[in-house]
Amino acid sequence: xxxxxxxxxxxxxxxxxxxxxxxxxxxxxxxxxxxxxxxxxxxxxxxxxxxxxxxxxxxxxxxxxxxxxxxxxxxxxxxxxxxxxxxxxxxxxxxxxxxxxxxxxxxxxxxxxx
Amino acid sequence: xxxxxxxxxxxxxxxxxxxxxxxxxxxxxxxxxxxxxxxxxxxxxxxxxxxxxxxxxxxxxxxxxxxxxxxxxxxxxxxxxxxxxxxxxxxxxxxxxxxxxxxxxxxxxxxx
Numbered sequence: 001x002x003x004x005x006x007x008x009x010x011x012x013x014x015x016x017x018x019x020x021x022x023x024x025x026x027x028x029x030x031x032x033x034x035x036x037x038x039x040x041x042x043x044x045x046x047x048x049x050x051x052x053x054x055x056x057x058x059x060x061x062x063x064x065x066x067x068x069x070x071x072x073x074x075x076x077x078x079x080x081x082x083x084x085x086x087x088x089x090x091x092x093x094x095x096x097x098x099x100x101x102x103x104x105x106x107x108x109x110x111x112x113x114x
Numbered sequence: 115x116x117x118x119x120x121x122x123x124x125x126x127x128x129x130x131x132x133x134x135x136x137x138x139x140x141x142x143x144x145x146x147x148x149x150x151x152x153x154x155x156x157x158x159x160x161x162x163x164x165x166x167x168x169x170x171x172x173x174x175x176x177x178x179x180x181x182x183x184x185x186x187x188x189x190x191x192x193x194x195x196x197x198x199x200x201x202x203x204x205x206x207x208x209x210x211x212x213x214x215x216x217x218x219x220x221x222x223x224x225x226x
Binding site: 006042043044046088090099100101102103104105106107108110 | 146148150155156157158159160163202204206213214216217218219
């Protein structure tokens with residue numbers, strides 16, 4: 001079966017500090033990977049998606065970036081965090097081995113920027 | 115106009131009630147329809163998945179799709195306190211490899 005991991009679970013960072021969130025998927029190969037941000041009352045906002053190693057598409061221009069150094073690893077980064085970067089960050093995957101042809105989410109990282 | 119509209123609630127019901135959650139959408143290309151359940155401070159989990167129009171039942175849950183009206187529903191029978199969560203509808207034109215559009219979620223509270 002497939003498992004998706006995210007860490008850290010919770011993070012409190014000062015404004016202007018860097019960010020690195022990691023997501024890994026087990027039990028599949030060549031998945032599509034996604035980063036979403038969820039803000040209260042605003043639903044899920046797709047930030048980045050990747051169809052393969054080194055292939056990143058950005059949905060929303062901002063001070064965040066994503067990288068996919070390995071097939072099942074997806075990293076969300078920032079050089080300098082803004083207050084508006086606070087939120088719940090979710091990684092998701094889709095593809096081979098999934099029960100249904102849709103996206104499956106990780107447990108999320110709650111980021112607070114102070 | 116948003117592609118997917120979902121009443122944010124909150125919706126409070128007594129234990130044992132039948133719950134109806136709904137979404138409307140505007141994109142006629144959508145063919146795959148999902149419902150996710152999200153507990154507080156957790157990631158969404160897939161609850162129901164349907165393709166095209168019709169009904170699908172899984173235990174106490176029934177998903178209904180009416181493409182002619184661009185309207186989808188999730189019914190929960192014999193609701194339990196453990197059903198208290200936010201329910202997100204989601205839809206896509208070509209399955210999970212393509213963009214999935216999510217509703218903003220309806221918060222449900224089932225009162226014992």
